[in-house]
Amino acid sequence: MTTDLADRFAAALDPATKSLAVAVSGGGDSMACLDLADDWAKRRGVHLRAVTVDHGLRPEAADEAVHVTRVCAARGIPHAVLHWHWDRRGNLQASARQGRYALIGDWAQDCGIDTVVLGHTTDDIAESFLLRLRRAPGVDGLAAMPSRFERHGVRWVRPLLRASRAELRRHLTARGLGWVEDPSNDDPRYDRARARALRTALEPLGVTTSGLARAATALRDGAEALDWAVSRIAEDHVTVVGGDLLLERLDDLPAELARRLTLRALRVVGGAPPPRQAALTAIHSGLVQAGQHTLAGCLIRQDGAALRIAREPAVVSGLRMDTTEPWDRHWRLQGPHAPQFQIAALGDAVALCPDWRQTGFPRDSLRASPAIWRNEELIAAPLAGLSNGWSAEWTGWRDESAPSGYGN
Structure with missing residues (x-):
């Protein structure tokens, strides 16, 4: 066991965690995560489970799930395989990600699990940063993925964000443990594979994986600071009228704070996934003044000098x-x-x-x-x-x- 890696893993988890699950694909990152979680759970007497989602998109996926089942059985770890099927609507990768969270979240709640561990690494932060650049996103779009969050009634934790993919594979090799390589990782038809190739190509220019990850992490810190500021300015700029929110004197705020305040109001009233930044830009450019518009489960219109956000009937x-x-x-x-x-x-x-x-x-x-x-x-x-x-x-x-x- 790599002591430093184990310490970083332990530091990311709440010591009060009573039940833990690891999402395991069979790849190197998730297998290392499983090994570290198994050691952590045994030392603390915490019940551990593992879960694999077979998206049905690759013929190898079923065999990979069987491999994980065998590894878990040898270590006495209960393992579940969940199956997701694409309805052919929306973006495949985004749908698979959302479906994976929903399936695992429901399963975890049924099993009484309070925390699910994900094996994302520094490499994932860097690759996500490069992939998102093409959309010309704002601060949040480029910010590093959070180390913990709540979704589908479950706490999700990424304890290995400060570890590299190579470090985890060295850990597995030292422990005599194997893993399965997903062939799509090197298939240029997939965005993530192209991002990995680009990351390698940028290294001679001094643009390293760790540097990209640090930039994304700094943006995450900046996003959290902006959220902190929005929480404090809301008292002076938001009036609650029934179930509607009146956003007042937005022109007095820096553009980013006005956008974030509007976004928070939309999410609170509508409860829908956040709209794209371009939609918010359209609102603040004055397009909404032409009438009443719908966005993210809300009705939006000018109400005198204020912007009224109401629930869409x-x-x-x-x-x-x-x-x-x-x-x-x-x-x-x-x-x-x-x-x-x-x-x-x-x-x-x-x-x-x-x-x-x-x-x-x-x-x-x-x-x-x-x-x-x-x-x-x-x-x-x-x-x-x-x-x-x-x-x-x-x-x-x-x-x-x-x-x-x-x-x-």
Whole structure:
């Protein structure tokens, strides 16, 4: 066991971790991660599992999963193989990545696992940096992948971001452990393979893997500093009106802070994946002033000098649940709860609320607001002036604490 490597691995994990899983493909990075995790878990009495996702995209993948199963069986590590199938929609690589997280996240929750370890390395940071350059991204687009994050109800940790791919293979060789080489790693048809070739070609110019990784890590630090700043300026620039957010005096802010504040508001209200930076640039260039626009599950329009971000009614039109549960993530209703009542969007039934104009809320904001229903009978619409003993509280901005960056 390489002591320094083991120490770095241990330092990245929460000592309070009770159950751990390792995502293992069979490649050198993940096999080294499995070995380090096995040692860490045994020394601390932590239950360890391993999981492999077969995307069904390469004929070799099934054999690689069998190899991992055999290695795990020899070490007494429970191992699960999950299967993902592409629906032929969207970008294949992005879909596979999202599907992998979803599958593993659901599996981990079912197994009572609180932490999943990923074997990404310094090389992955450098290659991702090069791949993202072609999109002309902002700070977040070039920032290093985070060392830990929450997704699908699970904590994910990358304890080997300060280790190189070569270092992990030396570790495996010293331990007498093997691994499987994915042939696509050297296939120029794949973006990641081309990024690896480019990384090698840049080294004679002094652009090294470690240098690229340091640059990406510095950008990650910068992104976190910007998020910190957004959290503090929000109090002076965001007003909560019902479930809408009014972003005020954006012109007083540096462009990047205005974009990040808008992005955070969109994510809080809409709960959707972050939009591309070009879409936000269009908003702040004044295109949105021409009317009402939809983006990331939200309606966006000018409201005097402010930018109003509201929930898009169509997105919540089919959302229905018990009155005691949070509705659309952030709404909590209080009133005479009864089994026959449910929360659903008010929708076009806003016309049944005679005082809705006196509330001051835009009609579309009210259409996306929560109402109390008994089957198809409207019982109450608190925001539309039809309370009947019910009140509604939107806790979105108060509960929001996650960073506002453009993605992991």
